[in-house]
Structure formats: C-alpha cells, structure tokens
Amino acid sequence: MAGLALWERPAEAAGTAAFDAARERWVSLLAGGSYNAAYTDRTQAVEGSASAVLRKLKPAPDRPSLWPDLPLDNPRTGNFNRAYNRMRTLALGWATPGTVMHRDSGVAETAVMALDFLYEHAYHEGLKRRDSNWYWWEIGVPRALTDTCALLYDGLPKDHLERWLRPLHRWCPDPERRVSHPGVVETGANRAGKATAVAIRGLLTHDARLIKRARDAVSDLLRPTKGSGDGFHRDGSFIQHDVYAYTGSYGVDYLESVAKLIAVLARSPWEITGIGNVYDIVDRSFAPFIFDGLMMDCVRGRQISVQGHRDYHSGQKAVESILTLLETAPERHARRWRPMVKGWLTRNQISPVGTLAPLASMAGAKALLEDLSVPVGPRTTGTYVFADMDRVVHRRPTWAYAIAMSSERIGAAEAMNQENLRGWYTGDGMTYLYTADLTHWNDDLWPTIDPYRLPGTTVDTRKRADLPYGKRRLPPTPWAGGVALDGEYGVAAMKLIADGSSLRAKKAWFLLDDAVIALGTGIAASDGRRIETIVENRNTHDRHPPLTRGDGWVHLSGAAGYVLLDGADAKVIREQRTGHWRDIDKGATTGGDNTPVTRHYTTILVDHGVDPRKARYAYAVLPDASIAQTAAFGGRIEILANSRGVQAISRDDLLAAVFWRAGVVETAYGPLAADGPCTLLIRRDHKGVRLAVSDPSRTADEVRIKLPWPVKSVKESDRGVRKAKRAIKVDVGGSRGHARTAVVRV
Template sequence: MNPLTRRGLLLSGAAAAIVGSLPTRAHAADDFALMRQQWRAQLVAEGYDPADPAIAPVLTRIADTAQSWWNSMNKAANRTYLWSDAQLSQHQSFAISRSFDRLRAMALAYATPGSRLAGNATLLTDLIGGFEWMVANFYKETGSIVGNWYEWQISGPTWFNDAIVLVYDRLSAAQIAKYTRAVAHYTPAPFGTAANRALSSYVVVGWGVLAGNATAVGSGVNGLGPVFPYVTSGDGFYRDGSFIQHGAHPYTGTYGTLLLEAIAPLACTVANTTWQVNTATVMAWYRDSFDPVMWRGALMDTVAGRTIARFDETERVHYQRVLKAGLALAPSAPAADRAWLRSVLKEWLLCDPESDPTPTDTVPSLLAARALVADGSVARRGELVVSKVFPRMDRIVHRRPTWALAVSMYSARIANFESINGENLRGWTTAEGAAYLYVNGSRQYVDGYWPTVNPIRLPGTTVDVRSRAQGEGAGAKSPNRWAGGASLGGRYTAGGMNVAVQGGTLGLQKSWMCFDDFVVALGTGIKATGGHRIETVVENRRLSAAANETVLVNGSVVVPASGDTATIAKVRWLHLAGTGGYVFPAPVTLGLIRQVRTRRWADITTHQSWALTTPITHTYLTAWLDHGINPNGQAYAYVMLPTATPAQTEAFAASQGASVLANTSNAQVVRAGGVTCANLWQPGTASIVTANQGVSAVISTGEGLATVALADPKHATTTMTATIALTATSVVSADAGLQVTSLNPLTINANLTGAAGSTKSVQVRTA
C-alpha cells in the first residue's frame, strides 16, 4: 500500500483533502507578502557590513558550503540524480532530504547579501534546474514514498520550502504552483504527535504561504492545537518539565529541540496576521524543560536519546538550536515573559568558558545574538542553581554554580534507550543510573566521547561485565516502578532507582542524595546469579589531550600505566585533577585504569548518515568497585565532590561531612548539616522517617522551621502517612493534598492521587 494512503494523507491535487474548521475569509495579497517577508528575514538580513570580523566568517562558510554542493552537483542534461550519494534507487528517502538540504544551502548563498555567490545568475539557473528536476523525477506530485517517511514529509519539504522562499521573486507563478503542489502531495495536513506534529504543521504553513493558500496556512497553525497542552501520557511536554517522544523516551534535547525549531519560525512567519500564535506556553517550556538541562554551551545528553550516536548532533548543537529559537521568539514573546527570556538567552550566550555558542548558521541569528549581548538594559540571569526531579521521564538534574550532575534512570514507565535505524547500538547502560558530571565547562561529552567511552563502564552504573549484542535490549522497560525522587525547594534531592539490569540477573537499589556541595551515591542489595563479575563505576572520565591529570589516592600520586589496572586497598579518598574528589565513608578496594581507546562512530551506528570510519582516540581514567561474581547483598557508598581541591577532599574524608544513617534494602538515608535525605524502599522506619508506604523524603531543619518534601517514585501510591520524629508548633504552609494530623510527632497524611511522582511539601514551625 502507498504509505501516503496508509496515513490517510494522499492528495489528488494541492490541498484538496484538507478539512477542518479553518478561516474562510479572503486574505489580501499583502498578508502573504508579509508572511514571506517575515519568513525570509529569519534566513537572510540586510544592512550589515560584510567585512565585519564577526560576520565575514559566516558569509564565507555559507558560500563555501553552497560552492561545494554546486561543484558536485550533476548538471548533465540526461542526469538521473543531482548528487551521487542522493540516488533514489540506492539511498531511498535520503535522496530527498539530502537533495533539498543542498539546494537550500545554494539558495541561502544566492540570497545572502555579502556572500560571494549572492545574485550569481548561473547559480540561480542551476538551483532552479535542481528544483525542476526534483519535482519531475524524485519528488513528483503523483509519487509514492520510498524508504522512511520522515525525509519525504518533514525534513525534505522543510528545506524545499526554505529554498523556495529564498528565491521566490525569481520564480514564476507556474513554478511556485508546481513546487507547492508537490509538497502538498506528501504533507497535505499536520499529523503525528509532539515534535512530528509541530514539524508537519510548519511544512503545511510553509507551502500554504508560498501558494497563497489561506486554508493551508490555517490548517498548519491549527495543527499546533494538540502540541501546546500539557500531556499526562505519551508524547509531549509534561507539567513537571519532562518531554517524551516515541512513547517512552526522554527526548528534550532532540525532538524537543526540533519542536522549538518548528514553532519558532512558524510563529515568526505568521506574526501580525490572523494566524498569529500565542507563545506563552513555549515560554513555560523554556523555563521548566529546557533551562534546567542547558549547561554552559551543552544541552545535556541525558535527554538526547539515540542522537548521542550522531557526530553532528552533539550537546553543543542542540544547545545552539534552542538558543537560536529563543532569539527568534524573544521580540514577540508575551510581555510577562520577554524580560526573563532575554536575560536567560544572554546568560546562555556568555556562560560558556570554552567557546562561543552563538548560532552562526545564518546572519540573522548572529545579529540577534550580538544585539542582545550589547544591550545594556538586559542583565544576565546568572547561573541557574537548582535541584530538580523530572518524574515523568526518570531524570534528575542537580546544578550548582560551577558543576552539574544529571542522572538517567528507567522504570516500568520509561524505556532504557532507543536504538532504531541502526543508531545508538551501544546505549546499553545509558539509563542504568548513569551519572553525567559537568565540571565548569561542557566539553566532556562531545568530540567523540560516545564512540570511545567504554559503554559497559558508564559513571554511576552498577553493571554485570558481559558481552552484549549491538542494540541488545533497546526499548526495554524495567519490571520495577521505582525511579525518581523528592526535591526540597529546588535545592536538595533524594533520588533513587530500583534497578533490574536488562538481560541479566543483577538487581539492586541505588540512591543519589544531593546536597549543596556534594552528592552521596549509595547502592544496596546487590545480587546476581549469572556468573558475571559485578562492578560499580565510580568514574570514567575522558582526560585532556595531554592526559596528564594528576590522580591522588589518599594523598599519594597514582599513575597507572596505559592499559594497566591498579587495585588499591584501603582507599579513603580519590582526587582527579580538573574534576574533583571522591570520598569513601568506609575504606574500599578501588580499581583504577588509565586507558587509551580508539574507536569510530561506525562502531555505534550503522546509519549511512553517521557511520564515519575515521578513528578517534581519547584517554580515560576509570575507577570502580569490584563486587565479585554472583554477589549476594553487597553495598557501596561514596561521595562525589565536584570541583573540590585535594585539600578539600581530604578534609571532607577526615570530617565525615555526610553521615550514612542507613544503606540497606529497606532504606537508604544520609544526613548532612540540617538536611536528611531518605529513600524508604518499603513501609517502615529509617532514621527520623516512618511511612506506611515506600517514599522518597527530604527534611530540612533550622532557624525554627522544618520543611518536609515527599514523593512516591513508583507513581502508584494514592495515599500515604509519614511521621517525622520532630515536634512542631504550627503549620506554615502545605501543598494541596497534604494534611498535618499531628504536631508531636509531626505526622502528615498525603493524598498523592494524580501526583505521578511529583514532590509535595509542608513547612512547620518547630519548638
């Protein structure tokens, strides 16, 4: 069956099958001229100095890119393709996306003032010839999809639409009608969920604007209707800041970014018309979903899904895309959000100590960024300091002024990792409690980290050391529901995961107790019967190019030879220069290895777009705890002190700055200062917390006040009673669903119906 017919999208003519409640009034020609102008202004600008040192390199890159595709373009009269690596018979859907992407690059160079190819008549002739050839051969308005639908219905037509608007004034009405009929044939109306819905809506708005078709523009804008409301299941944005795509995968950094990349230009295109889009909800997404995972030039890979296996879609690329969309949206953002967004964008532009994250793919993005930085009326927001649980996508982010930690988990609700289309073939342990540590800058997880890191020894994981098949277990969910935690005031978090390692017999409970300057990592109930060695990976750090970072163990320099394993007994603390310290409350035997690893992107993806075979070499320092073969109830505890000096690490070890009060299969509890973080894995009592259900809890006391934060990481409890061993005198505040039934001892009845793992808090005065 034709894939378009199966989707219910096949048109006999342009826009013939579009239905719905849409504007029917006639629109003046200048409505469409305005939209084309606003669309084009996002791609090209005027009135700048091409010799400006900041702009000239962008113009050169735009022209160089176009020149390379123009040079390699097949211009023969009897051609059967435009580029040799974009042939429908060999490359299927990629022949569509690649061809239109390259034609767009040529159009951009032609239309960009100051580009050495600007206004080049020969380029224009070959460009339009490319348009004509595509719609006559590959992208026919009566054609059928070959290969993957995405390139035909979203990515290919998005680039085609851009290319058309860039040279619109050089095209005849007949040509424009022909091209838009082709796009309308494959994407007649919005479809899909979340990002795919927004992207397809943008395609429809695009061909509608180009064709002067008010019905299509209305259809595209109205197609965003299902995207803006928060969801309670499936794909989309959740009120807690989570974003899910493909049913069960955290994807803020990829599909969430694509969604912004569709809504931002769409909203800018239809601004000041009948179809103007209210972006207030988008501002909430920036605040709750994107801001917490944007770190100094990187959008954290913990929410990037399978695209960690793409060499050209790194954390830094995703960061720039979110930044670019925000720059485009800022001028028309709702008044209540505009000042906040501009201050955040300015912070994102200036906070990266290692490179300039300014988007430079088009001149307008660069000019908008420069103008914002130069605007003295806009203050930088400052570094975001927050501790946040994303309960609907099983993620935790704990951010301090100079470091950040992201923890990736999965459960009966969220899948472990995605590996489709031959991508991310070694993502096996990326959500097994993997702890991604960012220290100062954001270079750790780019420049070939994912192909070269040992995928069985990701930091924070407890793993069975065994071979795994490529893509083994992808998309699996855990038999256990517990993954998440409670956060108090956006400052402290008790996070935890009941781990059942996919494909093996290993199980345990893991906790991350997040305080002001450190995180305590706990593991308990480590059991396995599969005959494999079980390890907890304390750290697996990519070193600098020189690989000369000093490693201290108990104050003595340890330098394992490359490839050699050092096993050191009675370790109380470890320090890695440039990263920080690790303290073990009870002395441990620690394994260390300094390893040079050479791998290729092709080792983790077979997808033809990303399977590079060029060798990449990096050096890693790995530290781990060996639990032996078939452990039965073992435990571990260590403290992460990011950015700490050796002296600070040693002092923390000597003072026992955090007290592990419980680390059993019943409960894990840590106290530091006036803060207690607890995970009760089952009903009972641990330290000062008693509950009749399993619970994550954070309790802070001081200055005559106590605050208690409670959450159900299983998302299964409807009611709970928790008792805290302290005496209160009155209730200051309580979230909806919490009722204090006793002040001595403090007893709280919690109605958690519909809470879906989110935290509820109560504050009381104490005696």
C-alpha cells in the same frame, strides 16, 4: 531583528502583501537581514557550504544523480532526502547577504535545473515509498523543499514552483495526520515540523487555508499533555515516541518550529494566539537542561550517537529559538531571558568565534551581548525533578549533575534507524557531570568512551550485541523518580532490573549543595559474571591530567574529588581509547564516518566481584573540590542506612531518605519512619521543619511519616498534607510521582 519593518502594514491586509510579507519574514529568519559585520563569520560558513554543494553538482540522468555520492535510484538509502538538504544549503547561500553567490542569476538557474531534476527522479506525487523511512517523505523533504523555495523565491519561475510543491499535496497535506500510517495522529516535534512545511507552502502558493490549518495544528501543541505520552508535561518533561525523554532533540525541533511560526505569523491575518504556555515551556522545560549553551545529553536520546549533532548544535538551536521568542515574549519572561541568554553566550567558548555563533540570529545575539543595560546572567541553579520522564537535574553555581533513569513508563534507550547502537546503559542511572570543561561531552566522547562503563551505572560485564532497530526496553518496575526541596537539595532513586541479566540493585542519589552522595544496595546477580559500579569515566581529551589518591579517595584535576564512604577500595583505570562514529551510528542519512578518533579516559569503579549476593556501595562526588577538600570530606556526612528497606543520610540540619518500603531509620534526633514507599527530604531551621515527599513507585495512596520530633501543627502545605497524631500524612495517590511539600511546627 531584521525585517520588522515588513509588519508596518495593517494586520487586516490579507491580500498578496500579507503572504509576501510573511514569506520575506521567514527568509529573514533563515538567512538573516541586510549584511553587516555581525554576520561575517556566519556568512563565511554559509558561503563555504553552499559553494561546496555547487562545485560538486554533476547531474547524471542515466544513474540518476545530482551528486555522484547520492544516487537516487533507491529511496531506502535516504539519498533523496539528503539531496533536498543540499538544495536548501545552496538556496541559503543564494539568499544570504554578503555571500559571493548572493542573488546570482546563474546560481538561481542551476537551482531550477536541480529542482526539476529532483522532481523527475526523486520526489513527485506518483512515486511509492518502497518501504523507505516515512519521515523523509512527510517531514524531511517537505521542510527542506519549502525552505529552498522560500529562499530562492525571487529567482524562480512560478510555474516550476507549483510543480515542485505538488507532491506535498500527497505527502504532507495535513500537519495532524500521517499519510504513510493512516490512523496515526502526529504529536510533538513531528506535528510542529509538518505544520511548518504546510504553513510555508501556504505562503508560497498564497493559500490561506493551508496557513490556517498549520496555525490550528500548532495551537493544539501549546497545551500541556494530559496523562502520559508525547508532548510537554506540566512538570516540564517532554516525551516523544511515547516513552522517551527527548527535550534536547525532538523538543528543540518543536521549539524551533513553533518559535519561528509565531514570529512569522505575528501581526498577520493568521497570527497564532493563546501562546502564553510556550514562554512557560522555555523556563520549565529547556532552561534546566542548558548549561552555558550546551544541551545536556541526558535528554538528547539517540541523537547523542549522531556525529553531526553534538550538544552545542542542540544548544544553538534552543538559543536561536529563545532569541526569536524574545521578539514577542511578555516582559516578565524577557527580563529573565535576556541575562540568561547573555550568560550562555558569554561563557560558551566552543565555536571558533568564542560564542555560540554562527547563529542565524547573530544580529540579535550581538545586540544582546553589546547591550550594557543587560547584565551577564549567572548559571541557572536549582534542583529539578522531571517525574514524567525519569530525569533529575541538580545545578549549582559552578557545576551541574544530571541523572537518567528508566522504568515501566520511560524507556531505557532508543535505537532507531541504526542510531545509538551501543546506548545500552544510558538510561540505567547514568550520571552526567558538567563543569567548566565545556568540551567533555562533545569532544568525540560517545564513539570513544567504554559503553560498558558509563558513570553512575551498575552493570553486568557481559558482551552485548548492538541494540536492534526499534527495540523498546521498559524495565519491569515502577520505581524511578525523586524529590527536591528549596531548589537546593534533592533525592533520586531507581530500582535497577538489568536487561538480559539477573542483575538487580537499588540505587539512590542525594544531591547536596557541594556534593552528590550515591548509595547502592541489594546488588545481586547469578550469571557467573563480574558486576561493577562506575563512579566516574571522564574524557580528558588528549592527555591524562594529574590524579591524586589517598585513603579512600581519588582526586582528578579539573573534574572532581571522589570519596569512598564505606571503606571500599576504588579501582582506577587510565587508558587511551580509539573508536569511530560509524561504530555507534550506521543510519542512512546520519551515519558517522570511519575516521578513528582517540581520547584519554580516567575510569573509577567499584568491583563487586562475580555473582554478588548482597553487595553495596557508597561514594561521594565533589565537583570542583580541591585535593584538601576531597581528603577531608568523609567526616562531613553520615550514612544512616544503606539497606534493602531504606537508604538515608544526614548532614548538618538536613535529613534525606529513600524508603523502598515501610521502615525506620535512627537519626541523631530520634527515629524517622515511613509506612510506605517514598523519597523524603527534611530540613530544620528556626522557622520549623521543611519537608518534601514523593512516591516514585506510584503504588501508595497515602504515606504516614513520623518525624524525629513530635509534630505540633502544619503551618504551610500543598494539598493532601496534614497532621495525624504527632506525625504527617501525605496523600500521594494520583500524584504521578510529583512532590508534596510542607512546613510544620515541631
């Protein structure tokens, strides 16, 4: 909340004061306000990092380099980008109240020398890219450089400032265009990042045209994407690089940039208007994927392989962005967000201080935690189907379960800049179970887990090479998606067409209030290799917790119960695995180190044998279940069908089915039929029959559903649902896999 007094000036005052006030507001967002106890932990962290940068600074013009480990002669190494990031770290130390170097004139003089050096040897308007990463030139360095100059502004000679910023006229003149690839229109996080650099350059140089250009570019981003492609979609999906689910990486970068620009330009002559949609985005796109402050890995793309960017880093950026937006959010949003964020901060125990701190917005977080009028919000619950990015999230009060799928629309895994080298199966139906163990996914899991045995996947056990740079694998099938009902139940399904293998399978998940039922059918391969379905592969850190086995079930203490529902025998493997972050990320500026890390794993799998022809599986995952609950579960669920045509279950008053094509399934109430592909949920209560239907294949125009009970009338419905001769007809053409719901009388 620091710095709000700067906005007491009238918004019409567009002179020097308006530029300076906005710049000072930007600095307060980066470095915090006046020093107080709330900032102690963050201040120490900032001071430590900045002191290390300063201590190791050893300019060598003949090499050239500012730091011995970052020679600047070859831009392909990305060292110049890393050098500017270090300058930002140093500037943050100088500008942060409470550090030993706060506004130290000697430190400012050293920073001026270093920025002069970088301009001469690494980044000026006359240099060529030499096939290095365009991102460093057009976003990475401009963002770090403008932040550095803003933080150091009061200690800089202004003629030097103009010189250092001159390269941005060439490399980042327009948020909407890519200099290195003419014709490319920037979208999503890339446009938001460029808009931020352009806006801050405008504030630093008192150029209102640049600020307006940035404002207009951001305003375009606030509208939902139409059709496919980059940006936020109406169902909450976020796509970057045309075909990848990236809410938790590029999406967070977008949210951070937009939130800060909204705050910085609020009540200024350049205020960003029409921002209502950004508040909806928090609820629709981010809240479902944040579990106690952690960002789910199923939407972090290749960033899961980056050692310095764990789920809590992405979660922290999202939390900071929401705290920033709270300052301008309408009360109808703020009423929900305050308890929600307070719940995240309260339950998160990862950082040394016991919350998501150290946050740049630590004062706001502390104020929220100490505000007795704001309750600690419970975990978000509900079932969310993101049809436009092939993701489904199922959230209950004590656990959450996410499913990452792929199709001809959404890529299975992105490998770029030598990152995510072994993410082969992360989009092949991988499942992500979140429990009270908030360290499971971030405790060195990705370099140590067996990448051939990711939970939820059905895999060919062949050995594979690292994913090549820029390869896009879009499985040649439209089948991926699902449907949700009443925010409590869900169905997800995908057709698996394996990469470089003859393996085929049809996979379905039925998401219940206390369990997830997974069915697989039509599992076939002919390459002479063993095929496995991975029920679970749990990181148990530095030990093997108690494991209990019964007839057709396994219970893993601290995680879940696992029940084989078709009489199959589960194979259990307990092992220690050692890996290196460098194994999965060799990127120039992100690459991990070669320090060996070891973790314990419990793997539960179904072995389908070599070259199965018509193999199947059926199992239940029971998060937080006791041993007794696990042992007793098998009789509480009925599998109605697990064939190539239909997969279906029933439990109490719920029917759930995946019709891969027209078919019929017998239920206790009578036959349930569909004349085309769909996913279907049906729940009968005293009010009638509630149903939800979608077509994940996106091939049908209309689906006729014959319920086990004759239909009398349609009481409530979405558009395109109607009665038809004691059945229901649902228009699904053009729905893009999204649900149609109805309440009918039977």
